[in-house]
Amino acid sequence: MSHGDLDRIDTTTAHPARRYNYWLGGKDNFAADRESGDAIAAIYPAIRTTALENRQFLRRAVRFLSEEQGVRQFLDIGTGIPTADNTHEVAQGIAPESRIVYVDNDPIVLTHARALLTSTPRGATAYIDADLRDPAGIMGHPDLRRTLDLDQPVALMLIAIVHFLFDHDKPYEIVRGMVDALPSGSYLVMSHGTADLNDPAARAHAEAEIRAGRLKVDAQPRSKDEIARFFEGLELVDPGIAPVLEWHNPVPEADRPPLQDVAMYGVVARKP
Structure with a gap:
């Protein structure tokens, strides 16, 4: 890690990627x-289950796109600290020629990515230090342009990141702009936190803790209808906007965690 990267690390403020790493x-x-992870876990004890199941959704979505749709290019924004079944591992395990660009804004994530996310000889990976709030900077980045062919379909992976954009960040415009930059036949893959699936008592308790200032909010859950707005004009892959637990999950329902323990929707949609 360079001195510049070290200078950028703020150890006094929780970062979503590092908190997610802690939960995993x-x-x-x-x-x-x-501390932030424990505070959230005190309100939502199943948050670690949510993190694990969200990772399983990523794996299933990449496998579906690689095996069944022939997608060979992935743009994964909000990469997180590498763990098992990263996007390129799943994609290149199916098609070694797959090409993946990872994007994150935490220097720790990028240092790990450069060290651990190594490509197959036939494929390629690249890592961009950027923020989802700067879509033009991502789409125009020379490393992205060198790695991906934007005349061919790309799967835009927005896994557990869009809920960190508040309404004032203009999330719909950001996502739409990125999808517009991709060719026909591309896909948008998203998992997004929601309060729709929460236990009502737990939801009320969380709202009370937030009002009292004991729980700091750095994310904005959205309803199914609000999430649907991200997919206007796109063709939803069956089963549409569904709890991540239910999206193409081969695990029998009786063996899955309760829906309320994984309050997150998963969606895959094709750009016509």
């Missing part, structure tokens, strides 16, 4: 990340 049992996190 990783070691690449700081006290602020653990």
